[in-house]
Amino acid sequence: MVQPKVLVLRTAGTNCDAETAFAFESVGASVERVHINRLLQGERNLRDYQILAIPGGFSYGDDIISGRILANELRLRLGDELKRFITDGKLIIGICNGFQVLVRAGILPGRGNAVAAPEFVQTVTLTHNDSGKFDDRWVYLKPDGKSVWTHGMNDVINLPVAHAEGKFIPSDDTLLKSLIANGQIIFRYCNAEGGKPVYPENPNGAVNDIAGIADETGRILGLMPHPERHFLTTQHPSWTRYPEVKGRGHGARIFENGINYVKKNL
């Protein structure tokens, strides 16, 4: 079997590319960190990869609106390649700033026929936290919906968020209802027991406590929390209290799922 190939996209201000690459490499992928200029100039081509990862950071400084400039660059200058990538059944993950990019590009939650002819129109947003500030803290998340990325994940997990613009807002209630009905809500903030969160358990005031969503196929995932920052157990703030805990951190499953899916299906 061929080794799954992951393209971790970089541009000015990307800053979680190394640890995202580390996570994918650790679960058996071949990873390349590629500057967007290489794609625009044809030196690299999306079709050579099975997974596109848009990591965290501050693409173009998050100037104007977080993720907007990179989102436009993808939509306007690489739109056809991306649509082809999606209709080929390949996987995309956007983490934090990457999620903001996917949302602003309209790749998530996606419109039109997700399988054959996706349309890129923005219908939801991730905006300024209610707290009015950047917040780096650990949150509990309850998996839901259907995505290849969260296959077999049912228990509450613990991951960090680190953002100033993560409050999920859909354009209207009808859309929210259809996202819920379609199983596109993949992660919700919750309290330690999995119940209804209050601030700071929901760290940004997201509508419906939404922390991550997928497209209709479940192959494109975007989430504000950072699974690559809980890949190793020593990354957890309280790991010294639990000497018995071994193995990988809670975020690792997401990367394992992505790679396993590629191995089985692509």
Added chain:
Amino acid sequence: MIWRIEIKEKAGVFDPAAEGIKKDVADLGLSGVDDVHIVQVYTLDGDLTRDQVSRISDELLTDKVTQEYYFCPAQEYKHTPTASDHIVEIAYNIGVMDPVEESTLKGIRDLGIITVQSVRTSRQYHIQGKISESDLKLIVEKVLSNKLIQHVVKGFVPSLKVVSQSSYQVKVGLVDLIFAKDKELVQLSKQGQLYLNLAEMKAIQKYFKGLERNPTDIELETVAQTWSEHCHHKTFRGNISYRVKEKSKFKTKMIRNLLKSTIAKATFSLNKSWCVSVFHDNAGVIKFDKDDHVCFKVETHNHPSALEPFGGANTGLGGVIRDILGTGLGAKPICNTDVFCFAPPDMEFKHLPVGTLHPKRVMKGVVSGVRDYGNKMGIPTVNGAVLFDEGFVGNPLVFCGTVGIIPKGMEKKKTFAGDLIVVAGGRTGRDGIHGATFSSGELTDESEVVSSGAVQIGHPIQEKKVLDVLLKARDLDLYSAITDCGAGGLSSAVGEMGQHLGATVYLDKVPLKYQGLSYSEIWISESQERMVMSVPQSKVAELLKIFSDENVEATVIGQFDKDHQLKLYYHDVQVCNIEMEFLHDGIPDITKEAVWALPKNKEPHFLCPSDLRDSLFDALSHLNVCSKEWIIRQYDHEVQGGSVIKPLVGKNSDGPSDAAVITPKLGLQKGIAISNGVNFRYGKIDPFWMAAGCIDEAIRQIISVGGDLKQIALLDNFCWGNPDKPDRLGGLVRCAEGCYKAAMAYGTPFISGKDSLYNEFAVGKETIAIPGTILISAIGIIDNVNRCLTMDFKKAGNLIYIVGDTAAELGGSIYYANYDSVGNDVPLVNFKTALKTFESLSAAVKSGLVRSIHDCSEGGIGVALAEMAFSGGFGVTMRLDQVPLKGKINRNDLVLFSESHSRFVVEVEPAKQKQFERNLKGCSLSIVGKVEETPEFIVYGLNKQVCINADIYDLKEAWQKPLRW
């Protein structure tokens, strides 16, 4: 045509930025504001159709889910404010960096629209409520803008012209110097903001007399900048006549080069094999593992932060990160550490000297500045401290530190004659003119007018781009040397690199942000985000391509020669030609006077309260002790994935950890610990013991997380008042002597350091000097991070030990501070017993005998125990009569709050008691109590009566409340 586009939140959308402004206005004591709305304004200049403007608004500038837009040709714009709706529009001053403009231009080009010439942004504030014009003015000045970088837009059309587009006419300015009299020399120095003294001016005069010509303006600027305190460290390198009072008699001794006779002397005497590069490069370098080294540097950016807190801290951090990029052939930054000193944030406005900003505003601005730069660079801010004292009202202290990792062998660099000089990164503008000389003088209430050019805003994404591409070029071996453009700009960078060779620079080749800069301004500008490389001619084409591949500008501006002259040209006219030797070694020796005598502070007299509950609450609520979570969470402390011991730890991740630990290489066990020791209150008694105590504190924090003394390196950062005043300089000498003594005793060499002097603020004829402050930053190597510890109690039933003796040492303590006193019994350090404690404890941790450790610092045993209890979610019972003492002590408060050094609270499982005690044989220790399931904090006094009975959640609340903004 000029178009105006306005973006605002849709009705009903919550705007946290507007809420924040309402809060800040309320802090001013103004109550009339009902509501605030913010409108983001973009003004575009270019040949655009209405459809194009519509598309730009729709697809680029607006988030259509929550926002709406409005646009019109700028001259048609009209706004009629209603009676209860005050409108203020604020824009950046001309020449101040606004990164959004550049990004917006890029975004517009991505839409396929290429006719936009320029973009300006501004913000309009709609303030609703009954407020007077003077209230509005106050809000504008104190909350919405800083006049050094921003202005109120009149007529709602911000000027699009950056500066006059007329090209600069070259005219070489000569300074009439060689026949000037002494008085005129002093005048020349003052007028030109050169900050050179008479002896120095005379040395320059003599040099040019020898050349039989007057200096050009740029030559004089170059010398002033190279000889500035900021760049040359005259105080530390010069001679000091030091009068010291010993046994009631004054003795005088001559110190030749304070740095070499204290700080560096320790390093060279210790001669550690793991010290790779010390003192001469941008940062100190030590060994990490078989493939890599780590380097560490801490800088200050006090003067700029006093005037423009956001920009000052922003560029301070940006600057120290560039120090790391310019260490050896370039290191990769892996974490930041930041320490601040402010005046108390609740100071009343009426107590502020004229020309100072309110400390709360300074603090918020500084924190935002560090947050912006550190987060956007993707470098975790893992550690820090914040301290408060009214002495910092005119001069806040902002220390920014960065650690980097660099492959073995790349710590060396060498410039060769014939190499090309390449400047890369940001363009050069008028920002930061005279930054180096400005920081070498006292601030006054005039400073904000005179020195506003020294204030800048950073552009972190520009620096991130430089970082990404630079490390690539380094690994391809495309340049032979590199340094950052810091204080003094190109002048300093090129002057330093070409010191032993000579250099030619064509100033007209330097890429500019805008036209109109004089050649001198180009040469000394301190525009941010620039690096200078020395590039072999055969490699320059490949280097330039690598940079342009990621949209980073890199330009050849000259070359290094072998004639030992510095030659500058502007459009083929030679404007400077001086010897490198004179520039770097021509500064005359000066001797400064210093005097030191132990002060006699008032000793507080009060009876020990029988119930110390309130005293403990007050200690926990002291601003220096209380939780800094509000700050810490605004920093991304986890990016890069390497954090092992975070700044906040414990059951609910909210306890104050000691040192930070990170693994620079993901997935490997080897790590580094970063800590700091800082406490200016001890320096108010004796700077010697302040220095020794700070070194002790920094080391014991590393021991607390499971590190050891085997490989700990130190950095020193002196922030002091005016060293031309003998009493100030005397304290500084005393402090440096303490550094030497402690570093030798612990075997911990200094690898780099920095000083920031002249931290005084003139008010009329008086000055406010900061309390002399030393920051000791420590870096230790951790062999296996899986064995690290945190400070929170882990399990009920475990034994609590105090390791190390407690003496009656409340001088400079938090306990005395809460009685408005300093006292005289400053904590001393017994280096011999401390060494034994550190080594034994490290060994016990390695053997797995310890569950948690916390060092005792501000607030003593009381605060340390309380923090361990509420961070772990457990109660405590403890007995003061069991605490190991030095000398006779018969007061509960002395035992509980004394700040004796080299002490730890240690949690050990009962099953490991014997083994632990065997490991610590020869150390002073005893069991003082145990960890309890019930959340009660109970302390029995020396008379065996309960002197504290408190709920740990109440203690936690007292600790968290003060800075929970």
